[in-house]
Each structure stands twice: as C-alpha cells, then as structure tokens.
Amino acid sequence: MGGGSERPVTVREVAAAASVSQATVSRVLSGSATVSPELARRVLGAAAALGYAPNLSARSLASGRTATVGVVVPNLANPYFYALIKQMIHDSEADGYRLLIADSDEKVSAETAHSEGLLRQSDGLIMCSPRGPESDLNRLRALGKPIVVFGRDGTTPEVSRVFAPGAAAIRDLVDHLARLGHRDLLYLRGPRHSWHDQQRFRAYRAAAADRLTVRALACGGSMEDGLRLAARVPETGASVVVSYNDLVAFGVVAGLAERGVSVPGDVSVTGYDDIPFARFLTPALTTIASPQEEAGAATWRAMSGLLRGETAGTRLTLSCRLVLRDSTAPPPARRGDPMPPAVPVARQAEPVGRG
Amino acid sequence: MGGGSERPVTVREVAAAASVSQATVSRVLSGSATVSPELARRVLGAAAALGYAPNLSARSLASGRTATVGVVVPNLANPYFYALIKQMIHDSEADGYRLLIADSDEKVSAETAHSEGLLRQSDGLIMCSPRGPESDLNRLRALGKPIVVFGRDGTTPEVSRVFAPGAAAIRDLVDHLARLGHRDLLYLRGPRHSWHDQQRFRAYRAAAADRLTVRALACGGSMEDGLRLAARVPETGASVVVSYNDLVAFGVVAGLAERGVSVPGDVSVTGYDDIPFARFLTPALTTIASPQEEAGAATWRAMSGLLRGETAGTRLTLSCRLVLRDSTAPPPARRGDPMPPAVPVARQAEPVGRG
C-alpha cells in the first residue's frame, strides 16, 4: 500500500492482451465502427481485466474533439444560475460531455476573455445571459464551433438561442397589481448590460400603460443591491417595488423591514425567477417563475443537437408564469385616494376596509 | 464574415514566423527554460501576431499534466457549496488550472464513480464533504495524484485535509440556548454518511451534557427535508430545533409557520453554515458561520501546494463562530415551569438571570 503511481494502461497493452491491433481496440471502445462480436468480446474483456481507461488528451488530440463544452455565467452566486448549471452538468454527462464552467462576475471583460478561451479548448460554448456586446459572438463564431446563448435574443447567424420571454407573465403581474389598486410602480433595474433587465423594464412599462406610473432606479442583481436600494424606496412614494430578480427582492424586503416599513402592508414587493428560496421569504415572495431546470435541459439539448451536426441558429422560447404569494397586497389607503377596490384579488389577500 | 472555421495556429507556424525552432517557441511559452531575450521577444511577437493559442490536449499528452483539477461536491444546489466552488474556480484560474466539477447528488455511488473518473483525467482531486467510505481514498491514492478532502477528517495517509471543526461554536450555541432557559433540544440530523452530521450531533450532545436533553430525528440536508420534518416538531415538545444546516432551518421555520407555530415565540430554530440567505429569513436565522470563501481559498491553496510538490497529508483547520440573530429566544412559559427569565435575551445575548 505505498500509494505509488500506477502507470496507466494504454490501448497498445489492451491490443496485445486481446491479440488484436490497436485500431480494433479503438473501434470497439469508440463503439462506432463495426467489429465482429467475437473480437469485441475479447477486447472488452482485456480492457476490463487490465482496468483500461482512455487518455482523454490523446483522444482529443487525435480526433480533434474534446468532449468538453464551455459554459460562461455572469454570477455563480445566484441560485438561478446554478439551478441551470446543475441541470446542464447532469444532462451533458449523460451525453458523454464534460462542462467547463467560468464565472464572469458580471464583468464584461471577463466574459469576453473566458468565452474565447473556453471555446478554443472545447467543442462548443454555452453563454448564459451574456452581458457583452452582440458583436463578440461574431468573433467567437469564427472559430467554427457550436454556440448556444441562453437568456438573450439576438440576430447573429449560426448562434442558437434559448430564452424565456417574460412579457406575458409581466402583464399578468401588472394586471394583478392594478387590480389590487396600485398606481405607482417602482422598478429596480438589474445589472448593467443585462438583456433581461432591458426586456423586463420595457415589459413593465408596456404593461403599465396608462394604468400605473412606472419609475425606475438603478439597482443591480444581488441581495446587497436590494438592501442598499431599500433606503431610497420610501422617498419615491411608490406603493409597489418590482425587483429585477428575487435576490434583489430579498434585499429590499429586509431593508424595508429594518426601516419599519411593512411588506405588503405598506409596500408590496415582487421578484423574478422564483428561486427555491422565494417561497421561504417572509412574506412569501410573489414572483415570476422562470423555468430553471427546463431551461437548463433545453439549453443542453440545443448544444447537443449542434454537436451532432444539426443546423445552427434555432430559437427556442420557454414560458414564465406569475406566482402569486404573500408579498403583494392592496396599497395602504392615502389621503385623497379613491376608495380601494371592494373585491380582494390576490391569493391569500383578505378584504381590506378603507382608509 | 462567413463564420467558417479558422484552422488554429500551431507552434510550428510561430517557429517559422520567428525563425526559431519549435523547441524554442515551447520554451518561451512555457516560461520555464532560459532563452535569450532577443529570441524571446521575437517568439512572443510572432505568437501575438498570429494569434497563437496552445492546444491544451497536445500539451497534456506531451507533458503528462492536464492543468485540470477535479472537484466532487455532494450537492450543487446548496449555497454553501457553491460559495466554496466560486472561490476555488477563481483561485485555481489564477494558478492556471481549470476545475472540472461533478455533483454526486448525495449518492455515494455517484461520488465514487465521479471521483475516480475525474482523477484519472486530471492532475488532482478535491473532494468536498465526501459521503463515501474512507477506504475509497486508498483506491484513489493509488493513482499517485494529489488529493485534498474538504469537510471531513480522517487518517488515510498522503491525503491533505481542510475542515472547520464546529465543536467550539456549537458549545457557544448550546450555552446561549441554556441561558435562554431551554431544556429540550431537538437535533435534525443531516444527510446519511455525512461526517459533518456525525460531528455536529456528537458536539451538540457533549455541549448539552446534563443541562439539556438532546433528541434527534433523521431529516436530511434540504429545505424540503426541513419542511417535512416541521410536522413532527410539535409532538416532540422540544423548545428549540437545532438544524443540521441552514437549508433545513429554512424549511423548518416555514413548516412551523404554516402550522401557526411562532418562531422564536413558541420554538427557537437554529441553522448551520450561515449561507448568504440566512440573515434574510424572518426571523433572521441564528446560526453557526462556517467560513465559505476562506475554506474555498484554503482548500485550493492546499491543492496548489501539492501540485507544486509540497508534502501531502497536511491538516488545516478553520474555525466557525456563533452568529446570534432573531430565531432564538427564551422558551414559552409552560404549566409547572419555573419562572422564565425576566430579561429578554435575544440578538446580542445578555447574561440571563435564572433558569
């Protein structure tokens, strides 16, 4: 039991043990080519007996394929992204691929650097919610390898896309808020350069139309950002804070509580994503569920298809849905307000008297 | 702009462009060997001009090193582990290594399979809170590559360890609970085969000594597990639920709330880890902070040292500390109980009068 390094078994040794050529061993092990059952059995037996395991570097060098796919995410600390990643790690494994994960920490420069480096040493690249300019994709595309972008639409040719437009769910949410009697909505904007943020902001404004006023404050995408911005919420006079994502909502709720502002009594708060923690917040967070596992599965499926030679440039959309919980309620009655709606709307929402 | 595949630039071409030999290019690029400044400049210039990037598979094959380290975690969905991983991804990158991450989903069989597969195709293996038998390490050790185990002590030679013993912090927590007047503690046990669980259970019992009775219920390590077990908490009559980790505590608090049990009014609840969400729970979670970034950094440092040839088998311990928040309070007064402590204790924990 000296723990010394056992020299790895090579195809050559397996070939010798099975009395066949290296090529035959390779064929059997790759599964692809046609080999007589008898030889296949012998090779498999020898390989098992010797404890053979292929050297992936050698295989890559010879074949030109790496059996590896790169993934770039803007922030690994967001449960939303690792739900996605967990699913992709799983599914890719089943297809015989490994994932190389890079975290750009919301920095465009890191994203650009990582994506090119990753793609060079892998068979394909999955970019999750990229923040960098769309033109980066053209440069990457020149490497001639499959690229899938999750969480951002765009027109770069040969790039497949998977994303979940939120406009419909956002309309549902705004309808819900309007019915509750809200008139002043505050949108807390997400990370700079986030496509999701732009889409959501636009969708909230469109949905609000002439029913609600929509203001926005630059915020970010983390709990700390939400916590920080909570200080500025009261002065806006908004009766509902619509957060870029759930993390921000967590911060806002906590920050508001610290200031003695009750949610949803004084201010309603909503999130986006429906991360697993959302329902455990107090009050349970009203949010928009973005299908994380499904998105991870669909994104990998897109990549897997490209890897098998399917035509690139497909666009797949998933759908989000409104999840009503307890962080939204009618606004507090204020001087000069018309009577609040008589009929309660929300899930748990108890009828409210008047002010 | 056709998006065709550019054939990668090789050392040979760089060598030709710089009018030197392949060997020289290799030497310059590897940094290590001694080359005249003049040639080095020429090589670097040519490499930059041609946009050269090394083929990692070829480099691995020739050198026997992969510049890759495998990491196995029991569950990627736990913020505790990805805080760890995020840190390790960062630090390893700075050292020129890539991390290959595998998620065993709490399954010992998957852990065993992944760890061997990973180690075979990388330069080292980091096992995070392994659940499998210690003897697995002996098998892995035979591959002669560095192994670092995070989150479990053990005696297998040549395996370096990093872990954070919780006994001291647990003693602080139990002291705190005893001073609050608690006498019946319920420990919700973690995942099967978890070393942390065994350590924590033992530490809670030791710390309780004759001051508190300690009961335990098999639970698990997820929010769902905690939610499920919440149903059985009231019938135990325990006044405080000490959870294996924060995730479980989240579930318990929510499950208790659903049943109209107030935390900490009726029952106190504590967690372990201090994941970023812990302070955002209502009531903010009293827990034991396990240093996640620090642990990730220390674990990578250990691996990095082994990779550079330092002696294996080191043991590094980090420390945990009690974080008092709002989920712990004196137990409710019950028939026949002595008078509850007169002075409320929470948050910053003041010494308490009598029991």
Place this chain on the structure above:
DNA sequence: GTGAAAGCGCTAACAG
C-alpha cells in the same frame, strides 16, 4: 542557449 528528433496515446485514413 538553441536545434533536431523522438514520442505522449489515440484515431482515422488506407489497404487488404
């Protein structure tokens, strides 16, 4: 200090 040459372990034509 630099170049020539020999592979690392595997796959993929190409013959047979």
Place this chain on the structure above:
DNA sequence: CTGTTAGCGCTTTCAC
C-alpha cells in the same frame, strides 16, 4: 471486417 501506417500539437531529452 481487420491490420498497417501516419500523424494530431506539444514537450523534452539529447546533442551541439
């Protein structure tokens, strides 16, 4: 169907 033969792109002795 199976064996022979070349490399894949790089590092690394070994001479000079």
